[in-house]
Amino acid sequence: MSSPHIFSCRIYYEDTDLAGIVYYANYLKFIERARSEWVREIGVDQVALKAEQGIVFAVRRVEADYLSPAKFDDVIAVETRVQDISAARITLTQDVSRGGVALFRAVVTLVCLGADGRPTRLPADIRQLMQR
Numbered sequence: 616m617s618s619p620h621i622f623s624c625r626i627y628y629e630d631t632d633l634a635g636i637v638y639y640a641n642y643l644k645f646i647e648r649a650r651s652e653w654v655r656e657i658g659v660d661q662v663a664l665k666a667e668q669g670i671v672f673a674v675r676r677v678e679a680d681y682l683s684p685a686k687f688d689d690v691i692a693v694e695t696r697v698q699d700i701s702a703a704r705i706t707l708t709q710d711v712s713r714g715g716v717a718l719f720r721a722v723v724t725l726v727c728l729g730a731d732g733r734p735t736r737l738p739a740d741i742r743q744l745m746q747r
Contacts, residue, residue, distance in 0.1 A: 618747075619695060619696045620649070620652070620653040620657075620694070620695045620696075621695075622648065622652050622653070622692070622693045623690060623691065623693075624645060624691060625688065625689070626685050626686065626688060626689045626691060628687055630687075631686070631687050636684035636686050637684060637685040639681060642679070642681070643679075643721075645719075646721055646723065648693075649693035649695050649709060650695060650707065650709070650723070650725075653695045654672075657745065657747065658744055659741055659744060664741075668738070669729050669730030669731075670727055670730075670738070671727075671728050672705070672725045672726070672727060673726055673728050674723060674724070674725060675704070675724045675725065676723070677721055677722070677723050677724075679719065679720070680719065680720045680721070681719055682717045682718055682719060683716060685711070685718050685719075689713050690713065691718065692711070692712050692713075693709055693711050695707055696708050696709075697745055697746065702737065703726055703727045703734045703735060703737055704725065704737075705725040705726075705727075706725075707722070707723045707724075707725070708720070708723075709723055
């Protein structure tokens with residue numbers, strides 16, 4: 616596995632449900648934001664990648680485990696690690712925690728799609744950036 620990328624964010628009122636805990640689907644938003652920041656920070660411009668090569672990343676599968684609730688005003692950290700990269704697929708683990716307490720864990724499989732919406736090979740330069 617690669618070294619982790621860490622993305623931190625605060626839980627706002629809008630993220631919570633009537634019980635005052637984070638609504639379960641919002642964890643998917645948090646890990647999506649973390650993946651977007653990771654890709655940006657390793658030097659991949661997704662807008663340019665789409666415009667110049669017609670390539671986009673799409674979520675194919677998410678395995679999610681809800682371990683403990685986050686609450687309003689918590690600061691959480693999303694740790695993203697590359698688990699595996701193949702020709703057109705990237706598998707990541709994403710762990711959400713608060714002060715070292717595990718809250719949520721996901722294994723996310725992304726696929727690389729071409730302009731026609733079909734799987735396409737991940738460019739070698741991007742694969743190298745992701746494997747660092």
